[in-house]
Amino acid sequence: MTNAAQAVSDKSDLFRFVEIDPNASEKIIAPRYSYWKSVFRVFFRKKINIFLLLCLALILITSFVMPLFWEYDLMENVMHPETFNLSPAEAIKYYGGFSLKWMLGTGNFGNSIFYGIVASARTSLTLATICAAINMLVGIVMGAVWGYSKKFDAVMLVIYNIIANVPYILLIIVLVYIIGSGFWSFVFALTVTGWLGIAYFFRTQVMIIRDREYSLASRCLGTPIPRMISKNILPFLTSVIVTLLATELPSYISMEVYLSYIGAGLSAEVPSLGRMIEEAQSAFLTFPWAFWAPVAIASAITVILYVLGQNLADASDPRTHM
Amino acid sequence: MGKYLLKRILFSIFSLLVVVMVVMLLVYTAINRNVIFQTDDLWNKKAGNDQKYYEYMQFQKFGYLNFVNYTDFLGNKYRAQLGDGYDDSEAFLADRNAIQSRDDSYKENPSVKEFYEQYDGKDSYKVIRLEPDTYKSGKLKPGGGAYLIAVRERNPLLRLFYYIRDFISFESTNDVEDPNLTERYVRFEKDPYSGLFAVVGSGTTHKYLLYFDGRFPFIHQNWAHLNLGTSYTKYRGQEISTVITTPAGELNVFRQQYPNLIGTDQYVETAIDFHSLTYNPMTREEDRELFPDNYTSYSMHRTGLSMLENSFVIGLVATALAYLIGLPLGILMARRKDKLADKIGNFYIIFVIAVPSLAYIFMFAAFATKTFGLPYKFANAQTKFLAYVLPTISLALPWIGSLMKWMRRYMIDQMNSDYVKFARAEGLSEREIYRTHISKNAMIPIVHGIPGSILGCLTGALITERVYGVPGVGALLTTAINSHDNGIIVACTVFYTFLSIVSLILGDLLLAKYDPRISLSSERGGGR
Numbered sequence: 022m023t024n025a026a027q028a029v030s031d032k033s034d035l036f037r038f039v040e041i042d043p044n045a046s047e048k049i050i051a052p053r054y055s056y057w058k059s060v061f062r063v064f065f066r067k068k069i070n071i072f073l074l075l076c077l078a079l080i081l082i083t084s085f086v087m088p089l090f091w092e093y094d095l096m097e098n099v100m101h102p103e104t105f106n107l108s109p110a111e112a113i114k115y116y117g118g119f120s121l122k123w124m125l126g127t128g129n130f131g132n133s134i135f136y137g138i139v140a141s142a143r144t145s146l147t148l149a150t151i152c153a154a155i156n157m158l159v160g161i162v163m164g165a166v167w168g169y170s171k172k173f174d175a176v177m178l179v180i181y182n183i184i185a186n187v188p189y190i191l192l193i194i195v196l197v198y199i200i201g202s203g204f205w206s207f208v209f210a211l212t213v214t215g216w217l218g219i220a221y222f223f224r225t226q227v228m229i230i231r232d233r234e235y236s237l238a239s240r241c242l243g244t245p246i247p248r249m250i251s252k253n254i255l256p257f258l259t260s261v262i263v264t265l266l267a268t269e270l271p272s273y274i275s276m277e278v279y280l281s282y283i284g285a286g287l288s289a290e291v292p293s294l295g296r297m298i299e300e301a302q303s304a305f306l307t308f309p310w311a312f313w314a315p316v317a318i319a320s321a322i323t324v325i326l327y328v329l330g331q332n333l334a335d336a337s338d339p340r341t342h343m
Numbered sequence: 344m345g346k347y348l349l350k351r352i353l354f355s356i357f358s359l360l361v362v363v364m365v366v367m368l369l370v371y372t373a374i375n376r377n378v379i380f381q382t383d384d385l386w387n388k389k390a391g392n393d394q395k396y397y398e399y400m401q402f403q404k405f406g407y408l409n410f411v412n413y414t415d416f417l418g419n420k421y422r423a424q425l426g427d428g429y430d431d432s433e434a435f436l437a438d439r440n441a442i443q444s445r446d447d448s449y450k451e452n453p454s455v456k457e458f459y460e461q462y463d464g465k466d467s468y469k470v471i472r473l474e475p476d477t478y479k480s481g482k483l484k485p486g487g488g489a490y491l492i493a494v495r496e497r498n499p500l501l502r503l504f505y506y507i508r509d510f511i512s513f514e515s516t517n518d519v520e521d522p523n524l525t526e527r528y529v530r531f532e533k534d535p536y537s538g539l540f541a542v543v544g545s546g547t548t549h550k551y552l553l554y555f556d557g558r559f560p561f562i563h564q565n566w567a568h569l570n571l572g573t574s575y576t577k578y579r580g581q582e583i584s585t586v587i588t589t590p591a592g593e594l595n596v597f598r599q600q601y602p603n604l605i606g607t608d609q610y611v612e613t614a615i616d617f618h619s620l621t622y623n624p625m626t627r628e629e630d631r632e633l634f635p636d637n638y639t640s641y642s643m644h645r646t647g648l649s650m651l652e653n654s655f656v657i658g659l660v661a662t663a664l665a666y667l668i669g670l671p672l673g674i675l676m677a678r679r680k681d682k683l684a685d686k687i688g689n690f691y692i693i694f695v696i697a698v699p700s701l702a703y704i705f706m707f708a709a710f711a712t713k714t715f716g717l718p719y720k721f722a723n724a725q726t727k728f729l730a731y732v733l734p735t736i737s738l739a740l741p742w743i744g745s746l747m748k749w750m751r752r753y754m755i756d757q758m759n760s761d762y763v764k765f766a767r768a769e770g771l772s773e774r775e776i777y778r779t780h781i782s783k784n785a786m787i788p789i790v791h792g793i794p795g796s797i798l799g800c801l802t803g804a805l806i807t808e809r810v811y812g813v814p815g816v817g818a819l820l821t822t823a824i825n826s827h828d829n830g831i832i833v834a835c836t837v838f839y840t841f842l843s844i845v846s847l848i849l850g851d852l853l854l855a856k857y858d859p860r861i862s863l864s865s866e867r868g869g870g871r
Contacts, residue, residue, distance in 0.1 A: 183358040188802075188839050191820065195366060195832070198824045199374050271697055278699040283805055283821045298701060302810075305705060316702040323697035 041102070054337070056256075064336040073325050080322060084143040093123070093140040093292060097132065104133045106308045121282040126310045129300060134311055138318050139291040145322065148293075149273040152211045159265060164223025165250050169231060174224070181221055184214055193276075194285045202288040211273065219265065226261055230254050260338040267330020271323035278319055294319045348848075355844040359837070364503050366836045370829050372499060376407055379827045392473040392487035399494065406497065406829055407573050411468070413491035414439055420454065442491045443475055455491065462493035469494055506833070512568050516546035520624045524637070529806035535605050536617055542566075550620040550638040563618065572834030576826045583834040587816050592647020595685035601633035614643040651801065654808065658800025660735045665796075670789070672743070673750025674782050678773075680755060688747055695744030696697050704737045704810050711736070720812045734811045739802050742796075746789070753785035760784075790857045794849035798842045 064070055104126065107115060112123040125134040167177050184192075196210035230236060236253050244253070274294070280286040281295025282302070291298070295313045301311035335341060379401060380386040389397050402408050417438050429435050441452035449472075451453055463466040471494055476487030527546035534541035534554055541554035549565035556563065569584045578586045594614035600607075602617065617638040620638040622716035630639045648656065676688040695703070703757030712719045717733050757763065758781060767775050803817030820839075823831035855861050 066345070182354065183361050187362050187836070188843055191836060192838055194820065194824060195369060195836070198832075199369050268696075273698045275697075278701060279806070282701055282809075283818075284825055285821065298699070302705070306709075312705070316699065316705075318690070320698040320702060324693060327697045330421060 051158065054342075059339075059342040060333075060336045063341050064282070066076055066163075067332060070329060070332050073329050076321070077325050077329065080138055080142060080318075080325075081146070084146060087139050087223070088143060091136060092261055093136040094132070101131055105129060106304070106311065107131075108308070108310055111146075121171055124244055125314050127205025128297075128311045129304075134280050137292060137293070137297055138315055141294040141297055141315060142318055142322065144204070144279055144287070144291055144293045145274045145295075145319065148208065148211075148277060149189060149270050149326075151208055152215065152273045153266065153269045155208070155212045155221055156215045157269060159212075160219025161262065162318065163216065164220035165227055165254065168224040169254075177220075177224075185221075189218075190280075193280065194283070197280070197285045201231065204285065204287060204291050205275075207287050211276070219269075222265070223258075223261075226258055227254055230257050260334050263337045264334040267327055267340065271326045272325050274319055274326075300301050346703050348852075351848060352658060355848065359840055359844060360503075360507070361780055363506070363833065363837055364499075366833055367506070368499055370832050371407060371497070371502065376402060376405075379405060389486055389817075391484055391486035392488055392490055395473055396490050396492070399492060405827065406502075406521075408494055410492045410494040410497050413442060413455070413493075414460075416458055417454055420457075431572075441487050442472065444489075445475060445477065449489075449491075458491065458493070463704050464845045467495050467498070482618060509570050509630045513568060514544065514547040514549060514552065514566050514568070516544060518548045519546050519624075521622075521624050521637070535602065536599075545636070548621055550622075551618045554618050556618060565619075571837055572830040572832075574823075574828055574831050576828045577822060577831070583819075583831055587651040587819070588649045589642075590645040590647055590649045590652075591814060592645045595644040595646045602635055614645070616644050617641065633668050636830060648814045650803075650814055650819075653813055654803035655727075655818060656802050657735050657738060657807070657813065657815070658729060658804060659797065661738035661804075662796050662800060664735070664739040665746055666793075669738070669743040669746030670750050670782075670786075673747040674754060674785075675778060676747060676751040677754030677758065677781075677785075678777055688751070692744050692748045695741045696748075700741055701806055701810075703740065703811070707737050707740065708733060708810060721814070722812055730813075734804075734807050734813050737811075749789060750785060753788055757781045758783050778806055787854065787858050787861075791850040791854045793845070794853060795846035798846040798849075801842060802839055 060135045106129060107127040109124060109126045113119050116123045122133045122135060125138070128134050128137060163177075167173055192214055195340050196213065197207065200206040200209065202307075213294075231254065236249065239249060239253055260321070277286060277293060278295035278298055281293060282299045284299075286295045286299070287293045295318070297315040298312065301308065305312040375396075378397070383401075386394060386397060386401075387787070396446055399408070399410050403410055417435060418429070421432060425432055425435075436451060438454040441455055444448045450459070451654055459470055463470040471492055473490040473492075475489040476484045477766045478484060481518075492724040516529060524546060529542060529547065529552065531540050531542045532543040533539075534543075534551070537555050537557075540556045541551050541555070543550060544552050547566075551563075553562070553564045570580075571583045574583055574586065591782060596614045597611050598610050599613055599615065599617065619642040621640045621641040622636075622638055624637065626634070626637045626639045672688060676685045679685050708719060711717050711733055718724035718729050719733070721730045721734070725813070754777075763776060763781060766780050769778075801816070803815045805817035805821065808815040808817040819831060820835040822828075823835065
């Protein structure tokens, strides 16, 4: 008997009574999770991403900071025909020793190819960023409304069906022909209908999620529309948006090169990679440097942006966060 | 289904009209029309009123406006009265010089009055006098002579109306305005050149309206003509659909007989295409012995392909290559996901997407010419077949990459489906699952693009054609824009838009055919 009583009193030492807390029962305890922190944790796990980011930073710094100190002038040597189309080795010899400016040789007018590339890369990067920003912003906002409102949908579908029938390139060429080829008119030509495709793509995605059960449930509970869009729909589409960005950004750089080549690119005053490639391509067998240097930098920028974007898209998918 | 298709086609026609209207408005109204003189040397050489008059002439040629010159008006008037020698008559010269007066007295001249009465304010014409431009001494400045013209701006809506009205024209027996032509008919006749029957017309522009011969597509017609648009500068007044379908290259000479000599043993070595005979009111005497009637104008047989055929052949072979290579590679990548084959494939895909197409076309051209000794420029090729090799492969390369990308994506999306697990549980081999189950489902979205890629070949590949110097249709639009050739710009827009509409519709139909679960109209199942 005493043994048993002993055991009971021992056990009562082991256990303590806990008050029932009505507030605590309202919470579910889960490990702390921050979406964006996890995205970047997954993103930086891949060493290639760090390397590519460093490369991109180098290109950005070179192309945006360097022109502050050195002015690129296409016509600076136009009076000295002996400086035209020098290979890197010849340029170093002609200018008496290695210098950053002449390390890639000279172009058709004795201009520095290296400076040209730097100035052009800045144009291309600015153009791509601005166009992608405008198209993505307008496209996503319009797409979200388009997918959500059925009245708006009916109107927009007619407009979309008409415009989507016209080949995009044709539209850009005709627009550049009409409004001129300065930097901002070029941006206008690329964005005036460019957002429509993104908006349409986005509309379909929004419609799919709009009719999911959890969305229906929150609508039944009376969630206001802005909250529905920002909390129910957009988070689901983050990885889609980033994937889109990964293809959009480099596509404008390629587009500029393409349009310049066919003669509908930026005007001559604006240094651009497309124009440099276009000008050098006729003599690409005799002066390969003037051709390959801008091609290499355009390719490098697009590859870096594309791969980084794809990896960021992978990382922004919550299923990879385990 | 039929109702859906009809609705779809009607909407497509509507949107095509809207597109044409917008492009016409943009091209003819929104652009500053003076840009056409930027590169015009003739304009630079002229001065004063001569320059202004030249501008009006060019505007008329480029389709902006119509105008009537007072001198031409006088010419017509006096030719009717006096016959061909009118331009030496005093009355004509006096009337012509009347407009050179330095004040408004020219308006008293009866011919000028008549001109004003006929044109001013009528039919939206407006009479404009380019005032004589003189120095203070009263002497004319160079090019300062006065002009009197009646100008009518073309109404954008009317322009669209005429464009649609004249879009397709048919030949009729009243086409030839020749009072000497008595017999007018359209009938079946035996065609001596093919031995088959042909539809032959008299009074029509072409003699052979429908005929057969040994050339692709074997049945030919000259009855209906498409008027896409007329070139103003580059192809001087030619219809654009004729320009792109006319064969080029060297004359194809072979043994033939003139129509009147058939049955005799008189043969000639000639390249004349006797099926292309058109009416010629000024038939030469020596031709009368060779031809039975006045249909004596002709075009020639040529050995080369037309611009359209060049682009289409290259595009079609490239498309076939792309699908035949790209799809199996995409399937392979999906099967070997995250293994070496997938990694190599991914590298190629990134390369193709990210590197500007110009760059890898040049890379490929440099590589292939050095390694295999293939001809680089189209015109320099010794064998004609070899000239097509490089452009075709360069065109196929990026296409293969993009097909690989999508095929891999769709395959991987399907790989975790229940039906795949079921098939595996049933004990099917992996090969069978991939071959017959997954790839069949993954092909569904790919099928949608097939008509588009085939029809897209008709628009040509701009960069590829330019790099290799292929005479194709790819550069049509861009050269037209650079030379301000408004007719071609409108024609290209219509052509490209038409192709893209047709390929979308065909793609949808093919999709519904390939996957019976998909219903285009909302009548059956799945409609919301």
